[in-house]
Amino acid sequence: MDAHRRAGQNTKPTAERHVPVLLSRSIQLLEPAISAAAAAGRTPVIVDATLGMGGHTEALLSRFPELTVVGLDRDTQALELAGARLAPFGDRVHLVHTEYDGIREALDGLGMESVDGVLFDLGVSSLQLDEVDRGFAYSFDAPLDMRMDTTTGITAAELVNTASLEELRRIIRTWGEEKFAHRIAHAIVQGREKTPFATTAQLVEVIRAAVPPAAGKSGGHPAKRTFQALRIAVNEELDVLTRAMPAAINAIGVGGRIVVLSYHSLEDKIVKHAFAEGLVSSAPAGFPVELDEHKPYLKSLVKGTGKPSEEEISDNPRAASAKLRAVERITERRAS
């Protein structure tokens, strides 16, 4: 059985399954760091911290013939499909199964001290959403799983069947920004007493019954925000991202660049906060001189956030919520 069939019903070629977002802008932002390394006689290295279907990586490897890419993903299915797609690039690609906060250990394993850039394209891939069996989508009935790494951790079904009412309310309110969090959490706790949750359809039905019908008209699908919240909780997405940002900053050398594409405000807030620390002097107020160790260690490459064009959004609806932030490391001071 080939990789596409084993992955599920979707037999589209890998390259057609996920359209990379803000691709040319990301390449343009990483280009100076890649060219500077090549000009200094080094092999430039970029870490694609969210390899997915390998769309960004393939474009980078094609555009810069001297480049090596280290591709990370916590999803073994993504690594398998991207590995097949990127095979023509041979030893210019190294794939590592890890969460992206393990970037330092991944580079140590490859004997790489520092790299020239890191790209994060956060969130779920089209593969994960389209693969019915993975249980990420509220629009298909499937086992209620939602783990990006199916080799470890608890499933969304285990979470909704065991968390306390208060814990469920907090998850759905905070990570789903759902105003009916209390009603939904309550309905889940009542529902599981009758039948423990096993499928996405069961959960969608309970959520639909818990929210006022009029709420669905303006706020999209009634299960959308709860599914986002559970996915974030199951994968501990925001904790891992919070740890990954300083790890990525400390993994690039001076002149190295980081580009991050995020898709909701909770992710963007973490990225903004991590970069903000490096963009300002850490000299205590009233300190007469700014010592080197206090100087900002990052320079912002984008004013505010970069956004996709109308044209890109109409070609690729997934791009609609994308926000791009990018920085360059300008001193050796380390992120904490």
Ligand SMILES: C[S@@+](CC[C@H](N)C(=O)[O-])C[C@H]1O[C@@H](n2cnc3c(N)ncnc32)[C@H](O)[C@@H]1O
């Ligand atoms: C939006 S997709 C990336 C798509 C890719 N840029 C492309 O063009 O094909 C995000 C990928 O990041 C992975 N991912 C999400 N969180 C992760 C984490 N904490 N550590 C490692 N990989 C993660 C997901 O499994 C998914 O494959």
